[in-house]
Amino acid sequence: METSLSIGTLAKECGLSVEAIRYYEKQGLMPKPQRTGSGYRFYKTTDIDRLSFILRLKRLGFSLKEIRELLLLKSAPEKNHQQIHQLAEEKLVDIEHRIKDMLRVRHDLLTLLKSCSKTHQESVCPILNTPNSLPKDLQS
Structure with a gap:
């Protein structure tokens, strides 16, 4: 079973602010997280990998638009190489x-x-x- 992470824990794991994660969600780079009954976001551990991928691409100079495109292409890298x-x-x-x-x-x-x-x-x-x-x- 996959571990659930709060937005604060995810931010800490990735070296980001909570606001940055929310921004990436608004920009469509991060999937909308599941929410608890009281509205708190919770994330999967795979979201750490996704954020790390996004941050690596940003360091390489890719724009958010380009990162969004690469995220789509990443779903089938052999087809989209x-x-x-x-x-x-x-x-x-x-x-x-x-x-x-x-x-x-x-x-x-x-x-x-x-x-x-x-x-x-x-x-x-x-x-x-x-x-x-x-x-x-x-x-x-």
């Missing part, structure tokens, strides 16, 4: 683009810092005048 693989490849490409963007931003910030002297007056400080000195695609 190509879709799962494709989603992971797309996420890798996305992360590589973001890394490239962040490296460019880092370079621009270093350039600003090098051009800034601590003795500049505010009116001529390149950091304070950043929008005029950044490339158009970084002005947002």
Whole structure:
């Protein structure tokens, strides 16, 4: 027989807040839990595995929408292997683009810092005048 867990126990087991678990339920990532007669939620021990899966995917950079999709595909991984693989490849490409963007931003910030002297007056400080000195695609 499977053990029932309170929402507090589940949260503690997964290193989450109770509010985070409720949020994942509202987002459709967690199934609606059974409730006691007085309305308290109780969960199965398998919900720990599901939450751990969700958290691992979040750390890998997947959005909640993507996680929802992967949860659906997880029900038949042998049938859905190509879709799962494709989603992971797309996420890798996305992360590589973001890394490239962040490296460019880092370079621009270093350039600003090098051009800034601590003795500049505010009116001529390149950091304070950043929008005029950044490339158009970084002005947002």
